[in-house]
Amino acid sequence: MRALTCLRLLSVLLVALWAVTATALADSKKAEHALKAYNDTLKKAEQTLKLPDLRSEQLQDLRTALDNLRADALTNTAELAPEIDATKSQLDQLGPKPESGTEDDTIAKKRDIIASNLAKLQGIQTQLEVAALSASQISDRAAEIERDHFFQRVFEPSQSILNPALWYRGAATIGRVSTNIFRIFKSWLSGISDADGGAKLWAVIFCLILAIAGGIGFRRLLARYIGPDLSDVSPSALSRLWRVFRGLGINILSVLVAYWFAGFSLDLLGHLPLQIQRIGWTLMAGSVFVASVQALTQGVLAPARPVWRLAMVDDAKAMQLRGLLNLASIIVALGFVLRELGSVVFLPPAYAAPVSAFVAAGVAAILAMCLLVARPAPQGTEVEPIFPNERPGGFGWVSKFRIVLWILIVAVAIALILGYLSLARFMMAQFVVTGSLLATLYLAHHLIDELVGTGFGPGWAAGDFLRKTVGLSEVAIARLGLLMGTLGDFLLVFIGLPLVATQWAYNLADFKGWITTLFFGFRVGGVTISFATIASALLAFGIGLIVTRLVTTWLDGRVLARTQVDRGIRDSIRTGAGYLGFALAALFALSYAGVDFSNIAIIAGALGVGIGFGLQSIVNNFVSGLILLAERPIKVGDWIAVTGGEGYVTQINVRSTEIKTFDNCSVIVPNSSLISEPVRNWTHEDTRGRVKVPFGVAYSSDPDQVREIVLKCVEKVQKEHRILLHPAPQVMFMNFGASSLDFELRIHIPEVDWTLVVASALRFEILSAFRE
Template structure:
């Protein structure tokens, strides 16, 4: 179930990112799509054909559209060359290997070889030489194509800068309107030609043989775009509530699913209707280009409206992603439609101008309209999002008595919706961002007024494009957080499985979820910056292509850091540590318990393997990153100076820990005495050893203390503990009777070992008393203290019952002689003698 859920998440994310590419797919002619299928079966092109096609591409162009077309053709040839190199590099290597196996032809006089080998060598050499020549030409062509592409990009950049910095007559002056009036007749004539072609296409579509198919296609496209879209959204909401696990993930996933479904259905409907009209001959050359722009506009409208409705979530406040109140959401309900409408109004004239080759005055007027309309829309949205206006949208409190409390709607995770908990305050960066937007709007108005209408139009379109990109990536940021929180965290089903199988701690999984979410946010933020720098209407393929330009890496000193190498190193490190964890679990739970090794030795072997394996995984990860062993040696030599001065103690303790794990003079589970410290060795770490004392506290001792100082290991060779009891008795005591009582008490205790048997000796006479010493052995030094206490209780009771008192130490008290009658000086209050 979790695997299916993960695949569904990945599929929906891919739909959300890749479906807008249909907008650019609509820009291709329908016959081109048919020819692509035929090209798949066409024979492989040769290097000569690719070189001929490349030589036909012009080096320069006069306008941006031509430069874009030339760049696209160059990129196609470059991709074909790369594919050719991928297909023929491996066969060339195989031929070289086979020739190496055959060896060189014998040159010594009088030596011969098998004619078959000679013919085989000659044939392979001929094929190898031909293939090697083609591969060399392909590499040269790849370099030429890359250089041509860079030149075309530079030309586009210069042309773009020239267009932006070009100053035209101000719309507030008379020259602007005079130029527009002079060009108006020619533009009207061009538009009439387009309208005439459009009317002819409508007549062709309404012919008797085409009318049923065209009308049914129009009806089916409308139903697919409206009714099917509504049914799909209704079904997605029901499926999300029923099948997806409770939590925040279902909210962000539902937004992605709704937007992807809207774009998919509307794009299919528009593209289908376009293909039907084109196949029926209803689209002329100019109308076909306009129709392609309409298809792209329909997809753009579906994306903007679907994204806006999903984010506002008017009917499902508990599923709303942004922390927005219901009043603000309802006030913005019509804005997704308005944004889409304004986008179409702004986009369509520029496309028509390109199709009919409108005059320069008409293009300038389009720039002015674009800048003013988009800035007006942005200004309205900014003022709508202002805190004062949001409070004004909220209903005023009623003076009537408060009604009975109603149950609060529960969110998808069983908690109150975030929208209801959204406070009136907002982060300061939101206010700063809105202030920057208004500054840009004012700058656009100033540019329009002074005549820099191209730059003003560009800034306005980039401002609108930035808002759409920010909204889309906001959903992706939320989805990344929710995905890793729901899959990797300790509260998820998959996280609990990892805890059971790999023995991971819940804190480790929660930290991994936060780290993975942060990495995904960094990657998304990188592509968001690339998308913001892309022009309005760019699809995901354009964004990924621009992002791929940074995939060659960047240089830091002499080290080249490549994104692919970073991901490879992270993947190697993750896989290596997971494999190391599994191996340690297998050793600790399956293999080592089946051996005759002591538990302490098993723990030491597992820990030492973890240290060595961790070092190997780090070394392999650095190699995958591009840092070789020689570079690691240089780093180690550079760090040796710091180790020599400031890290001596750490290195000493580390080496001492390795010695403890290897020689095992002290191992886990031993009872040691180090100075005045006595306790169990619980863990031997890299730097220090943990000793658990009798009061259950833990003492952390540096490992060097066990190597450089005397340590008493109570259980190194013998795990048994010893109980020693010394009692003083009077000289008149019956020694044999005392011996019998003390031995009986020792033999009676269950913790005392029968072998070796308890013993009692008469040590001698000290201070006028007999000294009896009893020695008993127990299973471990850890229980010796408790057994000694129990034996003392038993022995003292037995001696008391037999009236055998213990010897009392002789105490000598010195007293000072005092006179019987006090003198007056000694007792001033006594009466004087008569």
């Protein structure tokens, strides 16, 4: 029987062990298969980096694959962590193998199985971490090679802009590009025209005309239904800003619709070759860029409508600046299209030099003309800016960079003369593209501010909802608006920073790698910092605080309110529950963040040293606050007198207690002072109080008659003010004064708060009775 019981116990233990290890083995097998694929990918990546003449596209694809591998490896590592922790806990429960004596074979066998499984899991986790590290290192090498190629292209010397051979080669380049593109289209058109006797050729022409007309018609339709009301003679700043982004959206959508319709209809007539598709994508990208800049200049400068103008310039300058900036965008887009078309028809890279010279020289000349046109207004001219930091002549931040822009023009001119054409084109093209992005982000920032400020105001749906439905105060709405504006700025930075950086020596693969590093963590010494873990811990802490707030509100409003306990007791219980919830939320958040509380002794030792020096008074006040809540020598609503003043206790905090004096002055008293120093509390046990009214009468007065008159006065005042009859009012003969017989009236009232009012009423009544 005993053997049978042991056998059953052994079976249960083996089944439990198999159930626990089955999941770990499944995860380990999955990780092992993934490791094999990771190693193969890493070997191929190493071999790829050894190849000569790698293109930027190949390096970006390689980095994307490596970043995905790294993220997947770190994900598998994170998935193994709970299994490893659970296995360690099982091994810790079994304890170490005894050094002496015998041990049950079942426990020894179970320890060996768990230890073997733990070693296997830890080995897989280490290999995954090594694979993630290798992927990161290889990706960094690929990024370094890509940046080297970029700087080699940018700083590659060529012919000077003053060399006529450069322009002759440029004309020949355009001729070759045009000829090759004509041959591509001719080959495609001849194929579809031969198939249907030329009918499809006319259909192609009709589709292209219809696409252009459709784009124009679609733009007019959008402008009619969602465009601004330009008849408004006094538009708000929100209307002006919103007009810019509506125009931006209308222009971009119109171009996309036109190209989509053209591509869709032409593809129906006959399969579009890959080269024609690339030409179409290139033309569409250039058209979208020109349309975007045109919308920005039209919205910001508004040449024909000065009331809608954002930049503070006159009509003539606005017209000239819009034309120059639109021309600069056309030159940049034309340079982009020519370079891309050269790659489509397989022209050598050297033929891009004339295009670079054309773009750099043209944009530099236009920028110089813009700076001359947008000269500051003469002194004495007053122009009211829309934005607080705006100055006459344009956006405020543009005026500050006037000298920098002139230096940029001179640098481009020198680069063109010395033959660094790619560098000059890069500087000018990036100036136009980056400037457009920064202008858009700048306007978006002010649009968000205006949307929040106006939308949360009275008369708007959002503002009325927050005031009437939610019941928020004006201060709360202002704070919510500040929060929304700040979140909008963070969103603009999060979106705009990659867009701006990708125009320079960075690309989306760099940002993806950085985001992966921030999400999965990076090591600083022996500590791993993960923003995802920190954000999750903060979220858990926030949820804990919300739950604490809800519980304390429910406790105070539903439970304590029905017990009819004293207000001070309710405040003490609510405050103590709040402290407890805060501590639990902090502990939960720290545990979720992975803080090891096994080192609490070290932390406590460090805190002890800190308390012994700088934190002693703070901890003293904190502990005193807990004592005040527990013993309740004072509570909220009490009338107390301390060294700093006398008044009512309005709040008991962690470090200090707030007293509101009768002069409406707030006195902040450290909690330690309320524990260690004498405190007079008029309402500690009950609210009853004694009122003393001293007075004097002439020596010729009858003391008995005086007492009788005064007690009658008490009876009269008692009708309007509550005066206790037990203890009974007393008139005490206090002393023989220098010129009067000194008496003192002593009464008791149920509310000590009315001491001054009752004493004043008694004095008025006694004086009136003595005069009669």
